[in-house]
Amino acid sequence: AQGSVTASPSQYDGEYDCPVTVGTPGVTLPLDFDTGSSDLWVFSSELPASERSGHAYYTSSSSSTSKLDSGETWDISYGDGSGAEGNIYIDKVTIGGITVTSQAVEAAESVSSEFVSDTSNDGLVGFAFDSINTASPNHVQTWFGNAEAQLASPVFTANLKKGKAGNYNFGYIDSSEYTGSITYATINSANGFWEFSASGYAVGSGAFSSQSIDVIADTGTTLIYLPAAIVKAYYAKVSGSSNSASAGGYIFPCSATLPSLTIGIGSYKAVVPGTFLNYAPNTGSTCFGGLQSNAGIGLSILGDVFLKSQFVVFNQGVPKIGFAPG
Numbered sequence: 001a002q003g004s005v006t007a008s009p010s011q012y013d014g015e016y017d018c019p020v021t022v023g024t025p026g027v028t029l030p031l032d033f034d035t036g037s038s039d040l041w042v043f044s045s046e047l048p049a050s051e052r053s054g055h056a057y058y059t060s061s062s063s064s065t066s067k068l069d070s071g072e073t074w075d076i077s078y079g080d081g082s083g084a085e086g087n088i089y090i091d092k093v094t095i096g097g098i099t100v101t102s103q104a105v106e107a108a109e110s111v112s113s114e115f116v117s118d119t120s121n122d123g124l125v126g127f128a129f130d131s132i133n134t135a136s137p138n139h140v141q142t143w144f145g146n147a148e149a150q151l152a153s154p155v156f157t158a159n160l161k162k163g164k165a166g167n168y169n170f171g172y173i174d175s176s177e178y179t180g181s182i183t184y185a186t187i188n189s190a191n192g193f194w195e196f197s198a199s200g201y202a203v204g205s206g207a208f209s210s211q212s213i214d215v216i217a218d219t220g221t222t223l224i225y226l227p228a229a230i231v232k233a234y235y236a237k238v239s240g241s242s243n244s245a246s247a248g249g250y251i252f253p254c255s256a257t258l259p260s261l262t263i264g265i266g267s268y269k270a271v272v273p274g275t276f277l278n279y280a281p282n283t284g285s286t287c288f289g290g291l292q293s294n295a296g297i298g299l300s301i302l303g304d305v306f307l308k309s310q311f312v313v314f315n316q317g318v319p320k321i322g323f324a325p326g
């Protein structure tokens with residue numbers, strides 16, 4: 001089998017949400033596909049009505065195929081301080097025409113204010129490795145982990161776009177979605193992430209600096225977070241830029257022309273256009289950068305600002321990750 005699903009950007013490409021059908025009869029929810037986590041959770045009828053407002057949700061008792069996963073709970077916290085928790089049902093989940101008949105559906109009993117106010121999604125689908133799934137006392141498998149048995153190849157691809165719909169594909173690599181060839185990096189999944197070593201960076205037309213940068217590919221994170229020294233070198237080329245405590249990161253005049261950012265993957269030079277690095281208006285005539293420092297995070301993240309400039313192959317069989325111009 002193979003499948004494909006549309007990925008729709010929220011405002012400022014903050015996240016990319018895809019339709020996922022759960023239960024019988026199916027309820028279709030826009031879920032945030034997140035390669036940085038490994039829980040599939042949904043807004044549910046078990047939430048207080050105040051926390052469901054503005055959201056569609058899953059009602060397990062209305063699904064003839066749902067079965068309580070007795071004794072199992074989940075509780076997730078994300079790097080941005082948001083979180084959710086609840087209990088678990090086993091039910092049918094279909095994405096892009098591929099149905100997993102016994103998927104652990106983590107039903108929310110409580111969600112943080114960030115999720116209540118983010119009405120672009122009604123939950124998340126984690127596409128990282130099972131080791132960081134939060135279900136307790138036993139891990140549950142990701143949807144992709146369960147779907148793999150149906151796929152010709154243990155791969156999914158991300159074809160995210162700036163300001164318009166893209167797509168995720170499952171089980172195949174569509175050569176019409178990229179140009180040139182795909183360059184792969186080995187994945188170290190020990191921390192449960194799509195983690196690999198980038199080979200260096202360049203700012204605009206400047207010299208490429210060869211250095212190993214440990215990064216994760218995370219569709220659930222909006223921006224790019226890199227070591228402070230690299231970020232400082234980038235904004236040194238942006239006149240009027242500053243690292244603003246009040247804004248929570250680097251800002252610059254919205255009239256600035258931003259240099260591109262090149263990230264090395266092996267010998268492949270992945271170029272993020274300068275226009276992608278003006279993330280969104282801040283206050284007044286300042287704008288907030290799509291590249292920020294990883295200080296305090298503990299790792300570097302290639303989030304949507306980077307990923308939407310590329311065609312990305314996530315191969316869970318090896319595991320390895322591949323990049324080509326989108």
Ligand SMILES: C[C@H]1CC[C@H](NC(=O)Cn2ccnc2)CC1
Nearest residue numbers: 034078079080081082220221297
């Ligand atoms: C400082 C950074 C802030 C953003 C963090 N990313 C996330 O929290 C990803 N995520 C998933 C669900 N909701 C959000 C990574 C650290």
